[in-house]
Amino acid sequence: MFxxxxxxxxxxxxxxxxxxxxxxxxxFDCSATGFSLQAMDSSHVALVALxxxxxxxxxxxxxxxxxxxxxxxxxxxxxxxxxxxxxxxxKADDGSDCVTFMFESPTQDKISDFEMKLMDIDSEHLGIPExxxxxxxxxxxxxxxxxxxxxxxxxxxxxxxxxxxxVKFSTRGDIGTAxxxxxxxxxxxxxxxxxxxxMKEMVSLTFALxxxxxxxxxxxxxxxxxxxxxxxxxxxxxxxxxxMGYVRFYLAPKIEEEEADPYVxxxxxxxxxxxxxxxxxxxxxxDVEMKPEVDSNxxxxxxxxxxxxxxxxxxxxxxxxxxxxxxxxxxxxxxxxMDVE
Amino acid sequence: MFxxxxxxxxxxxxxxxxxxxxxxxxxFDCSATGFSLQAMDSSHVALVALxxxxxxxxxxxxxxxxxxxxxxxxxxxxxxxxxxxxxxxxKADDGSDCVTFMFESPTQDKISDFEMKLMDIDSEHLGIPExxxxxxxxxxxxxxxxxxxxxxxxxxxxxxxxxxxxVKFSTRGDIGTAxxxxxxxxxxxxxxxxxxxxMKEMVSLTFALxxxxxxxxxxxxxxxxxxxxxxxxxxxxxxxxxxMGYVRFYLAPKIEEEEADPYVxxxxxxxxxxxxxxxxxxxxxxDVEMKPEVDSNxxxxxxxxxxxxxxxxxxxxxxxxxxxxxxxxxxxxxxxxMDVE
DNA sequence: CTCCGCGATC
DNA sequence: GATCGCGGAG
Numbered sequence: 001m002f003x004x005x006x007x008x009x010x011x012x013x014x015x016x017x018x019x020x021x022x023x024x025x026x027x028f029d030c031s032a033t034g035f036s037l038q039a040m041d042s043s044h045v046a047l048v049a050l051x052x053x054x055x056x057x058x059x060x061x062x063x064x065x066x067x068x069x070x071x072x073x074x075x076x077x078x079x080x081x082x083x084x085x086x087x088x089x090x091k092a093d094d095g096s097d098c099v100t101f102m103f104e105s106p107t108q109d110k111i112s113d114f115e116m117k118l119m120d121i122d123s124e125h126l127g128i129p130e131x132x133x134x135x136x137x138x139x140x141x142x143x144x145x146x147x148x149x150x151x152x153x154x155x156x157x158x159x160x161x162x163x164x165x166x167v168k169f170s171t172r173g174d175i176g177t178a179x180x181x182x183x184x185x186x187x188x189x190x191x192x193x194x195x196x197x198x199m200k201e202m203v204s205l206t207f208a209l210x211x212x213x214x215x216x217x218x219x220x221x222x223x224x225x226x227x228x229x230x231x232x233x234x235x236x237x238x239x240x241x242x243x244m245g246y247v248r249f250y251l252a253p254k255i256e257e258e259e260a261d262p263y264v265x266x267x268x269x270x271x272x273x274x275x276x277x278x279x280x281x282x283x284x285x286x287d288v289e290m291k292p293e294v295d296s297n298x299x300x301x302x303x304x305x306x307x308x309x310x311x312x313x314x315x316x317x318x319x320x321x322x323x324x325x326x327x328x329x330x331x332x333x334x335x336x337x338m339d340v341e
Numbered sequence: 342m343f344x345x346x347x348x349x350x351x352x353x354x355x356x357x358x359x360x361x362x363x364x365x366x367x368x369f370d371c372s373a374t375g376f377s378l379q380a381m382d383s384s385h386v387a388l389v390a391l392x393x394x395x396x397x398x399x400x401x402x403x404x405x406x407x408x409x410x411x412x413x414x415x416x417x418x419x420x421x422x423x424x425x426x427x428x429x430x431x432k433a434d435d436g437s438d439c440v441t442f443m444f445e446s447p448t449q450d451k452i453s454d455f456e457m458k459l460m461d462i463d464s465e466h467l468g469i470p471e472x473x474x475x476x477x478x479x480x481x482x483x484x485x486x487x488x489x490x491x492x493x494x495x496x497x498x499x500x501x502x503x504x505x506x507x508v509k510f511s512t513r514g515d516i517g518t519a520x521x522x523x524x525x526x527x528x529x530x531x532x533x534x535x536x537x538x539x540m541k542e543m544v545s546l547t548f549a550l551x552x553x554x555x556x557x558x559x560x561x562x563x564x565x566x567x568x569x570x571x572x573x574x575x576x577x578x579x580x581x582x583x584x585m586g587y588v589r590f591y592l593a594p595k596i597e598e599e600e601a602d603p604y605v606x607x608x609x610x611x612x613x614x615x616x617x618x619x620x621x622x623x624x625x626x627x628d629v630e631m632k633p634e635v636d637s638n639x640x641x642x643x644x645x646x647x648x649x650x651x652x653x654x655x656x657x658x659x660x661x662x663x664x665x666x667x668x669x670x671x672x673x674x675x676x677x678x679m680d681v682e
Numbered sequence: 683c684t685c686c687g688c689g690a691t692c
Numbered sequence: 693g694a695t696c697g698c699g700g701a702g
Contacts, residue, residue, distance in 0.1 A: 074516040081491035081519065084683070098517075109526045109536065110484070114495070116517035362694085414693095483684095 002030045002066055002092045005059035009079075009088030009103065011221070011241065016076040018218035018239075018247060019048050022211075023072055027121050030092075031065040034245065038126050046211050047234070047250040049128060056244030058087075068092060068099055069121035078114040092118075128250070133228040133236075134201035135162035139182060140193055141225040141239060145216035147180050152209040154178045157254060161204035162229060167197060171209065192223035203229045205253040212237070215249040343371045343407055343433045346400035350420075350429030350444065352393075352562070352582065357417040359559035359580075359588060360389050363552075366462050368408040371433075375401075375586065379467050387552050388575070388591040390469060397585030400430075409433060409440055410462035416442075419455040433459075469591070474569040474577075475542035476503035480523060481534055482566040482580060486557035488521050493550040495519045498595060502545040503538060503570060512550065533564035544570045546594040553578070556590040 006012060019037075026039035026048075034053040041048070054060040082088055082103040089102040101114040147169050151158050155171030155178070162168075166183040184197045215237045219225075222239040229235050234250040241247065347353060360378075367380035367389075375394040381387070395401040423429055423444040430443040442455040488510050492499050496512030496519070503509075507524040525538045556578045560566075563580040570576050575591040582588065 071516070077494045077516065078519070080494065081521075107526070108524075110521065110523050112491075112519065112521040114517060114519045 001061065001063055001094050002068075003059065003061045003089065004030075004035060004054075004057045004091075005087065005089045006056075007058050007087050009082050009086045010084040011244070012088055012090075013076075013079045013082060013084070014218070014220045015050060015052075015241070015247060016072060016079050018215075018221060019050065020072040020076040021217065022046060022214050022249075023048055025069065025071050025119060025121050027067045027069050027123055029065070029067050029125065030062050032062055034060075035090075036245075038128070039123065041211075041214075045208075045252060046214075047126070047128075049246075049248045049250070051245035052241065053245050056241075059089075063094065066092065066094075069119035070099065070116065071119060074116060078116060081112060081114065083110075131228075131230065131233055132200075133233070134199070134203040134230045135167075135228075136198040137162060137167045137227040137229070138194065138196040138198075138224055139167070139227075140195070141216075141219045141222055143182070143195075144225045144227070145213075145219045147182075148209055148212040148216050151178055151180070152213055156209055157206050158209050158212060159204060159206045160227070160229060160235070161202075162197060162199055163202055164197065164199055166195070167227075194224075201231075203231055205229055205231065205235060206255070207235060207251055207253055211249075211251050215251075218247050218249075221247060342402065342404055342435050343409075344400065344402045344430065345371075345376060345395075345398045345432075346428065346430045347397075348399050348428050350423050350427045351425045352585070353429050353431075354417075354420045354423060354425070355559075355561045356391060356393075356582070356588060357413060357420050359556075359562060360391065361413040361417040362558065363387060363555050363590075364389055364413055366410065366412050366460060368410045368462050368464055370406070370408050370466065371403050372406045373403055376431075377586075379469070380464065382552075382555075386549075386593060387555075388467070388469075390587075390589040390591070392586035393582065394586050397582075399428075404435065407433065407435075410460040411440065411457065412460060415457060419457060422453060422455060424451075472569075472571065472574055473541075474574070475540070475544040475571045476508075476569075477539040478503060478508045478568040478570070479535065479537040479539075479565055480508070480568075481536070482557075482560045482563055484523070484536075485566045485568070486554075486560045488523075489550055489553040489557050492519055492521070493554055497550055498547050499550050499553060500545060500547050501568070501570065501576070502543075503540055504543055505538065505540055507536070508538060508568075535565075542572075544572055546570055546572065546576060547596070548576060548592055548594055552590075552592050556592075559588050559590075562588060 019039075022041045023039040024042055026037050029036050029038075032054065034051060034056070036052065037048065037050040039048050040046070054062070078101050079088070082101075083105055085106050086103040087106075089100075089104075091100045091102065092098070097118050098115050099118055101116070103110075103112040103114075105111070148158065151169060151171040154175060155173035157171060159170040160167065161170070164184075166181050169180045169182075171178050182195050185193075185195045188194050218239040221241055224240070226238040226240075227235060228238070231253075234252045237249040237251070239247045360380075363382045364380040365383055367378050370377045370379075373395065375392055375397070377393065378389065378391040380389050382389070395403070419442050420429070423442075424446055426447050427444040428447070430441075430445075432441045432443065433439070438459045439456050440459055442457070444451075444453040444455075446452070489499065492510060492512040495516060496514035498512060500511045501508065502511070505525075507522050510521045510523075512519050523536050526534075526536045529535050559580040562582055565581070567579040567581075568576060569579070575593045578590040578592070580588045
């Protein structure tokens with residue numbers, strides 16, 4: 001049987017709020033290590049990786065590794081029924097096709113239990129290696145969220161450029177252009193207000209703001225966000241979860257370079273390369289139909305949506321393994337009981 | 342002429358917000374006793390009873406009993422124009438087909454008056470006797486509202502079960518099941534946080550969450566709600582209005598019992614009884630077309646909506662008068678002037 | 683943290 | 693029009 005107990009139940013609520021719009025169904029992997037999840041977003045352009053280490057729970061018991069397939073929307077609905085300072089228990093009996101969520105109010109006067117059917121979801125366990133990045137930006141998560149929201153009222157994509165001095169977020173749209181520069185700033189009263197740039201190489205990459213805004217839903221989880229960029233790799237947007245783990249979002253960059261006119265640039269490439277050859281690397285299952293985002297704004301014809309299909313996600317051989325999909329079988333049948341009460 | 346003046350005008354705003362979604366048009370009855378209203382909801386399944394006693398007003402004058410037919414949506418619109426700490430005056434001249442709402446800002450710097458046409462609404466005055474109930478639950482109104490809202494994200498109906506230990510709210514839906522238990526708790530810091538169960542008989546009744554959520558709109562009126570349950574009677578959900586009276590909502594239970602499978606249960610009954618024989622007791626006017634709720638969720642076919650029509654609202658002879666509709670003529674032509682300034 | 687009022691959305 | 697989500701205040 002599997003059982004975890006988390007006094008700060010609001011954490012789970014926030015985690016689900018942050019990922020449920022990106023991923024519909026996913027397997028939660030329960031092992032001695034902890035409670036984790038890895039899943040592609042429904043259009044197979046972004047990837048979410050969640051880890052909640054077993055040590056972070058007040059009680060954690062996992063008799064054998066199990067994978068619980070859940071509809072994240074439904075799971076989020078149920079967790080919403082927990083008060084923000086309720087204690088949350090998640091329980092699944094071996095062989096049962098149900099999971100139970102239990103919420104205890106701090107005073108124990110109100111005790112709720114919710115039962116949800118598990119689903120059978122076939123998804124391989126992805127191995128995501130830690131990589132070296134050209135630049136790592138740490139900044140207040142609320143500031144990052146604000147920037148993504150502001151820019152998305154101007155354009156659809158953001159160019160993130162990192163120099164020694166700071167990080168620049170740029171966009172352009174029908175109504176004009178926008179550039180927001182955040183300078184490195186470590187001399188702040190509170191450490192969570194700091195903006196820190198670690199840079200090996202200058203880097204400038206383009207991403208769909210739609211996804212960035214989706215990632216920013218994790219803002220309540222952490223006061224700081226870490227953005228890791230390399231020209232050959234998907235960006236990683238990470239929110240640390242205090243004492244427990246993280247939520248990481250991976251997104252393949254679009255091909256446009258910062259200074260080039262994206263429309264012209266894209267159009268020529270779109271004509272030159274057939275779509276079939278340019279599927280982004282983040283695509284796992286070729287049999288699953290691709291759903292390119294169709295912008296409601298069709299002013300710029302089809303070139304507006306092509307970039308998503310042509311993401312620069314075909315690294316040369318040596319870095320090819322970076323987001324390779326290698327099913328990772330963890331030691332199964334292992335028994336672990338932890339009780340930190 | 343009729344005139345009332347209420348310093349705490351926000352009370353009236355809240356009252357109208359709480360009932361305007363349930364009842365479109367209704368007669369306000371103005372008498373020496375006070376300002377009151379009784380009306381069925383538009384689908385004739387629920388009933389609202391409002392009483393604001395004359396003693397609660399700063400000024401109350403009622404020369405003769407009158408009945409003012411108003412569209413509650415429009416009345417709510419006008420009251421929304423009052424500031425939350427405005428003093429509200431409602432005035433109607435004899436023989437006039439208009440009512441005037443006057444709002445004075447606390448500083449007297451802004452004085453508004455709104456005039457609204459009265460309507461002719463034919464509805465008998467219902468006599469609703471006080472009954473004995475198997476169980477009476479008092480609990481924080483906000484908690485009740487939260488429970489109804491949470492459960493309605495899972496299912497459409499709630500089973501309310503009362504035992505000596507507490508009250509249980511349960512539902513089930515496509516995505517799973519939910520049970521919320523609130524224990525009796527009288528040892529609280531503030532009396533408005535108490536949950537008190539008065540029980541003669543265990544009782545378990547099923548109601549449409551849609552109505553419960555509508556009733557819960559009255560939450561701002563009172564910190565506590567009283568839920569009175571008997572197996573043969575409509576539930577009463579009461580919000581006391583400080584020093585003045587109450588808003589009470591009556592709702593006929595659905596026929597399903599707690600442990601039975603509601604769908605099967607209902608289906609057999611639905612087949613056994615023709616609709617014409619099973620109109621709920623709360624129906625006043627047979628000539629008014631019944632509008633059963635049509636759930637968007639049609640998975641369970643027509644049985645899903647039948648229960649509302651078959652509500653257990655046919656008490657045996659001795660209790661038959663309980664929600665009987667007896668036109669209650671109060672002494673008319675009586676003159677009363679009260680001035681409590 | 684909860685309540686309240688506001689703006690945006692469907 | 694109703695709901696939800698956001699931001700500000702107690």
